[in-house]
Amino acid sequence: MEENVPTGGPSWADQWDTSDHADLAKGKEGREKKNKKSGGGLKKGLEKTKAVASSGLKKVKEGSSTGFQWIKDKLHKGTDKQ
Template identity: 40%
Template sequence: MGSQGNSWADQWGSQNDVVEEDFGKKGKSSGKKMEKVSAVASASFGKAKSAAAVGADKAKAAAVVGAKKVKSGTSSGFNWIKDKCQKK
């Protein structure tokens, strides 16, 4: 199986020089594009950050309410057990 055909390195190895040359040429002209992409990404990040903050606040509020319910339920459960044990 390994001896049949060219290996991956044989097929794609000669392309490396072309890719490096193309990358060098594109690097200079794509700087402006990267600035635009960076600006759009930072604006999107700001929106995502504010949405996450709102979501975190909602989650925190729900956790606090849930913790209060658990605490009051536990307290009433212990009081119920205490009342049942004292009647005997």
């Protein structure tokens, strides 16, 4: 059985990869410098993300509680009619 494996030329990933590989070439030192420059912004971003997630969770909790209470009220009204 023959496999369709290219024998030469760039692979599919090489052809379609649009990421910048300069950081990979620089190694660990290049990434550390980049992280130091954006450290304050990263912390602010994480704080904002945490705040949004927290408020979203509160809304889900309140909505679920209201929904369950509505179902409970409907069930009690249905059983009272008997």
